[in-house]
Amino acid sequence: LIENIIPVEKRERRIFHVDLDAFFAAVEERENPAIRGKPVVVGADPKEGKGRGVVSTCNYEARKFGIRSGMPISRAWKLCPQAIYLPVNMPLYEKVSEKIMKILRKFADKFEQVGIDEAFLDVSKTARTFDSAARLAKKIKEEVKRKEKLTCSIGVAPNKLVAKIASDFRKPDGLTIITPEKVRSFLSPLPVRKLPGVGPKTESRLRQIGIETIGQLAKADPEDLAREFGVWGPRFVVMANGIDESEVEERYVAKSFGRQHTFEKDTDDVELMHKTIEVLSNETFEDVKRYAAFFKTVTLILRYENFETHTRSKTLESPAMSAEVIKKTAKELLKDFLGTEKKVRLIGVRVSGLLMDHRQKKLLESVKK
DNA sequence: TCTGGGGTCCTAGGACCC
DNA sequence: TCTGGGGTCCTAGGACCC
Secondary structure, three states, X not given: OHHHHOOHXXXXXOEEEEEEOOHHHHHHHHHOHHHOOOOEEEEOOOHHHOOOXXXXXXXXXXXXXXXXXXXXXXXXXXXXXXXXXXXXXXHHHHHHHHHHXXXXXXXXXXXXXXXXXXXXXXXXXXXXXXXXXXXXXXXXXXXXXXXXXOOEEEEEEOOHHHHHHHHHHOOOOOEEEOOHHHHHHHHOOOEHHHOOOOOHHHHHHHHHOOOOEHHHHHHOOHHHHHHHHOOHHHHHXXXXXXXXXXXXXXXXXXXXXXXXXXXXXXXXXXXXXXXXXXXXXXXXXXXXXXXXXXXXXXXXXXXXXXXXXXXXEEEEEEEEXXXXXXXXXXHHXXXXXXXXXXXXXXXXXXXXXXXXXXXXHHHHHHHHO
16 A cells, blocks of 8 residues: 555654634734624725735635635725725734744644744644644644634644645634544545645646546556656645655745835836836845845846746856845846837846855754744 | 735756766 | 767746745
């Protein structure tokens, strides 16, 4: 059996995936009792249906109207003009997130934050059985509710992959426990789209070859899928079988930093593009400085009015650590795009090939804990 | 319906080196 | 005059995630 390939210590883990429910909207509702129970949409300014940008998060009331995160804000407005529309207040959410992550961290043997509103906890030592893990998960949910007035959904499973799918299974305020014996029967009826890494494109390509559920994918021939999807093919089959040996990783090292900006109005004003590059470079450099990193490569991102997106990058002769180098290189790369009729919608700057010395990494790790 | 912003990983071709 | 194979780096684009 395929499961027997997995070493026993990896098979016998209790992993949590904790997902804060409609996080940005929930924080706004908590802060402002007047909007509770009403549809709340956090994201770009809808400007009476003429706004540019997308929905960041909406609460469950707003979802009843068909609003979803990532949807153009103009479409959300059409679906529900009477909703409460709020701008993204990142500093506030970051503050709340930090407090909650502190609560979660103290229950975990190993802890990994993913983004602002999710975390994995390895509790295998603290909770030696799934019954004990279930009690612990309830305790965590209660403490988050009592101290921060917010709900979360938790998936409990033998690995990160299944825990993540489980936390999404019942929401909001859900708790889904998948013991090793239940992994197969839990996954097999679910659509392939539930697997992390399967997006809209992969979903439709899989459908074309007759694969719609995770159960069907689990039985597919890895070699056939390799021909179709490259390295991802066999990976999908392994995932569909509920197998994931990856560890809950305490530390994370950034590989790139960048900033991008969508103009209010599509533009062909080179002055404005230069000014924007300067602002974006300065902000990007703040991150570089905080990490005390050198960078080797500068990338310019440019999106035309028709949403066609291009990148140009340049690897420097020697690693740099200055905002001026980002600006100068990005402006140089911009030249490649000038002299067309098309107006520009977005400009972005990114640095990669980051170099941090070992001592630096160690210091950062100790600070983080 | 007309699409934000911050990221990661993969692919494929070409340059270059041995 | 025609032609190896492997490895690494760089570049551009695309899919995906939160």
